[in-house]
Amino acid sequence: MAAKNKSNELKITRIYDAPVKIVWEAWTDPEQVAKWWGPRGFTLTTHSKDLRVGGTWRYTMHGPDGTDWPNVTVYHEVEKYSRLVYDHGGNEDQPPLFRVTVNFTEYQGNKTRMDMTMTLPTPEAAEQTRKFIKQAGGDSTWDRLAEYLAQETAGKDQFVINRSFDTSVETMYEMWTHPEHLAQWLPPTGFTMNILREEMRPGGTSFYSMSGGNITMYGRIKYLEMERPRRLVYTQQFCDEKENISRHPMLPVWPATMVTTVVFSEEDPCHRHMGTRQQVDSGRSGRL
Amino acid sequence: MEPFLVPLHFSKSGFFPAVFHKVFGVNHIIHGDLAGAKTAEFEARDPFCFLHRGFTLSQTFAALADPTRRAILARLSEGEANVSDLAKPFMDEMSLPAITKHLKVLEKAGLITRTKEAQWRPCKLNGEPLKTASDWMEQYRVFWEESFDRLDEYLKTVTAKKKPKGKKHGRKK
Numbered sequence: 001m002a003a004k005n006k007s008n009e010l011k012i013t014r015i016y017d018a019p020v021k022i023v024w025e026a027w028t029d030p031e032q033v034a035k036w037w038g039p040r041g042f043t044l045t046t047h048s049k050d051l052r053v054g055g056t057w058r059y060t061m062h063g064p065d066g067t068d069w070p071n072v073t074v075y076h077e078v079e080k081y082s083r084l085v086y087d088h089g090g091n092e093d094q095p096p097l098f099r100v101t102v103n104f105t106e107y108q109g110n111k112t113r114m115d116m117t118m119t120l121p122t123p124e125a126a127e128q129t130r131k132f133i134k135q136a137g138g139d140s141t142w143d144r145l146a147e148y149l150a151q152e153t154a155g156k157d158q159f160v161i162n163r164s165f166d167t168s169v170e171t172m173y174e175m176w177t178h179p180e181h182l183a184q185w186l187p188p189t190g191f192t193m194n195i196l197r198e199e200m201r202p203g204g205t206s207f208y209s210m211s212g213g214n215i216t217m218y219g220r221i222k223y224l225e226m227e228r229p230r231r232l233v234y235t236q237q238f239c240d241e242k243e244n245i246s247r248h249p250m251l252p253v254w255p256a257t258m259v260t261t262v263v264f265s266e267e268d269p270c271h272r273h274m275g276t277r278q279q280v281d282s283g284r285s286g287r288l
Numbered sequence: 289m290e291p292f293l294v295p296l297h298f299s300k301s302g303f304f305p306a307v308f309h310k311v312f313g314v315n316h317i318i319h320g321d322l323a324g325a326k327t328a329e330f331e332a333r334d335p336f337c338f339l340h341r342g343f344t345l346s347q348t349f350a351a352l353a354d355p356t357r358r359a360i361l362a363r364l365s366e367g368e369a370n371v372s373d374l375a376k377p378f379m380d381e382m383s384l385p386a387i388t389k390h391l392k393v394l395e396k397a398g399l400i401t402r403t404k405e406a407q408w409r410p411c412k413l414n415g416e417p418l419k420t421a422s423d424w425m426e427q428y429r430v431f432w433e434e435s436f437d438r439l440d441e442y443l444k445t446v447t448a449k450k451k452p453k454g455k456k457h458g459r460k461k
Contacts, residue, residue, distance in 0.1 A: 040429060140429060159428050163436045167443050175439060181446070185438040188431055190355045212355040 008126045010118040018149045020104050023112040024081045036148035039137040169264040173229035202226050232262040357390050368412045
């Protein structure tokens, strides 16, 4: 997320596991945009799209309850496979809500780095928009893009979430790999976590319980990769108290096995914000 | 009609899809009641205005805060059930009246409906059952958001221990 300083800008940087051309097309082709743009739960209809300087993109976002949110985008700069500048949210009767600048650059060969800046009239407006976006789950749109690209390029079912923390990558890695830390924050709200067997090493399988109210859930975490302090890969399964694999006792729609990849990276050297990225393969089991 | 500010804790809710349908369903009704161009105008100006327009949100979230009630909702996501069915998993720890109390909270928050007829009064989930992948993903997002919120808080205590500061820094949020 953006820095805490009094800036009228909000910045987002994401790395996508796809070439710039593919990411650009996902951004600009109305048919593809319809599959990922907007907070989770929203769908989108494009009415017209004229991708050139001075051109507009008119679309309606459909909320999960069926409420429609009309939107107009006006393009100011269009550099194919590289850069977009546009105003978001204006119409005939009102000025735009903010200006967006997006740069797409090649990253580590086959990946894309997306640097996005939203510019608002005042720092106050920026802060308000930042809160709105957080409440509306608006940042999930950039996670959805990652999921869409994974689906398109690799046929993978993924869930992606990014989050920034005000600490070092080393500390973040500790938070994830020490049971006494993990138990403080990982369990679902209202639950406490007990690590019954700790094997937090590559190839090891930890066994834990989570209790809350009348429910005790058991699970296993098997660590596949542990690259201090950058990367963690583990599988997670629900099981019974004897470690027999089972479904999520409260939510049977939950996938039986999930592969989670956690990537810790420095977000902004000035503020030492960290982003962790989760990628979860659902494993396509159960009712999914 | 002025938009009102509601203490919103989307990321604290748990069980998001049911809330989502409920919350947005409620807003939709208000929307209809307000009718008028004013609301429409407001929406056009502020695409997130639904966030500060609602009013029963806290009730809904309070209903979802309890693990027993969440478990009841999870059971109902599989289909209708009557009170005694719903009480079964809790028989050791909870009386039937206690379960009925939980059901009333859920009903009041509009998360479930109960048939008036017959003494069985089967309950069912109000809104779309949580059976699709996107519902699961929304659940999962809420889970991580909540955990990350806790991690954010926890990190403050950890860093405070490591190097005690004179004063705590003002935080966002």
